[in-house]
Amino acid sequence: MQIYRGHVLVCAGTGCVASGSRNVQAEMEKQLEAFNLDKEIKLVETGCHGFCEMGPIVIVYPEGIFYCRVQPEDVKEIVEEHLLKGRPVKRLLFKNQITEEMVPHYKDIDFYKKQNRIVLGNCGFINPENIKEYIARDGYEALAKALTQMTPEQVIEEIKAAGLRGRGGGGFPTGLKWEFARKAPGDKKYVICNADEGDPCAFMDRSILEGDPHALIEGMAIAAYAIGSDEGYIYVRAEYPLAIKRLKIAIAQAHELGLLGEDIFGSGFNFKLNIKEGAGAFVCGEETALIASIEGRRGEPRVRPPFPANKGLWGKPSNVNNVETFANVPRIIARGSQWFADMGTEKSKGTKVFALTGKVKNTGLAEVTMGITLREIIYDIGGGIIDDKKYKAVQIGGPSGGCIPEELLDLPIDYDSLISAGAMMGSGGLVVMDEDTCMVELARFFLNFTQMESCGKCTPCREGTKIMLDILERITKGEGKEGDIELLQSLAETIKSTSLCGLGQTAPNPVLSTLRYFRDEYEAHIKDKRCPAGACTALASYRILEDKCIGCTSCARVCPAKAISGEVKKPHKIDPAKCIKCGACIETCKFNAIVKQ
């Protein structure tokens, strides 16, 4: 085997690829050859590091030097200075946002310091297209242990004792779900992975699929053994082409080594895995809808019971879990339930991956121990609010979740604390909002999403979300009426209690939680026809500041409604009756002379 004195890891996750990491990788290959280093330094294409904001990311080992926003033209300098002469390139290091100090080492960066990367432990460290790198990090040991040393019942007990709960939203105990499927009568059973990550702004499953696909495969194989199944399906979004490609490679490699297929580890256990590409429907995240979609039908949910554990795919007992849940399984089996149960809060064990986005300085994926506070995630890991603006709220759990205001920032996060705060864990999207975000507009945004994604099967969801959306649209346009808030509340309660599936049952949450914490903003829109955040266009007005306007006429020329008039070299004026509030004038003005109020 070839021994290398160093490794250069180039991130090939979707975020970094979008920032140009493919070109960086190609240039690195060229430069390593040019400097005759290709026999000494190994170039590795990895999955996502989670710090997409700083991409393309390049890490050099053994030192663990972390380079960010690397461009192809920087590569030669890294190779010549760092790899050849041993002097890290200072200008490409990560700079601490507060102290402005350079932070050369991966593990010292604030973004990573407070994280506890278990599920994401391999992402960014191994080449996801090479099964041997996964095996070198103890991959498939858990499957071997389960198949050769444990009975299926023991596997289920272990998962139950660990306290693992579903990471896709509901938080149902995973071991219990497996037990239902195990006990359901039937000779053919299915294991299904929900990789239809549809929540806007949650991309942890994508990162696992792209960065550590074998963890999912191993987790599914263990689940199949536990419930007595020999066939599995991974239902993955067609919008994730790279994830699909890597999954296919991983499945083929696992087959080749006999880790999938017939008589695995000589135990007599067989397991076959299929990939199904979703075709774009948010409701397919609901398990009965997902099963309908695998069967080739419209992805509409049905009444439960019977639960999929008894009547699932093709009417056979089936167990559906999401990607992050399965990826936890090999770690629990390998290290034991006690190790896992020691992490987290009383009822929520282990870690959760959050997708931290919105108006925070450091965006990306953060895996943290359950029970951490939102303040730690947003300020310590996320580095605080962009431009040091004022924090307003964080939306947690996507369109099914709710917002958490400043006074609850010190709430320890777990499944149950979030529910009592009017939000939910959901799949773990965390979108941070500052003072410029209008909460009524945000509620409208989410309702617009759920209304469009409603499958139309049941009336409360189909009609109810539409009526709620109409009301919210009126309010944000300044046409709100007395009684709108009460009507929204009563509709929300009805939709929540009478919808068929989770989509409808949770769709009103963003409205209810913004009403709970930001009722004054609704009232300002309805009573004073004013948007406190200045975000609702229809309620805004534009004005030219006379002392700043030099009369260059560029705003008047760009105005599509001819609402701006004035003589050359004299301050201009906007006619509010003609103004359509498009904002083109602000974009054009070079003198900051136009303000939106």
Place this chain on the structure above:
Amino acid sequence: MGKCCCGNTCQDSRLTEILEEYKGKEGVLIPVLQRAQEIKGYLPEKTIRAIADFFNKPYSEVYGVATFYAQFRLQPSGENTIRVCAGTACHVRGGKAILDKVCSELNIAPGGTSADGKFSLEPVACLGACGLAPVMMINDTTYGRLTPEKIPEILAKY
């Protein structure tokens, strides 16, 4: 030019090949529609009818599936597909301004195709590249950290 399953002589026999590949298999309607859409970039009525006939299903059922999922198009699309992300992170970081700019540059509405047939515009719920918000995708290339000013330059590449 091969004889097509629909009874006519079609542009090519690729649809027949696809159908034969899935013959007798269960639950294959969605992958068949996905593959069939690759032929012309959309699903003409004739194609949907041919698929329904081949699998001995009512036309309404196949049409129902094709219209349920966002991926399937029943109208021809432009040469390049632009997907502007309308996810939450993009929304709070100014995704709307990006969508508006693309619309005004190409003089089209979301869901439409430009007059020269070069671009189709589809808003999408999330592209999963939230760290780079606001983002859009043109075909398989993702563009992140967008500002309205960057749009004309990007569009000019196509």
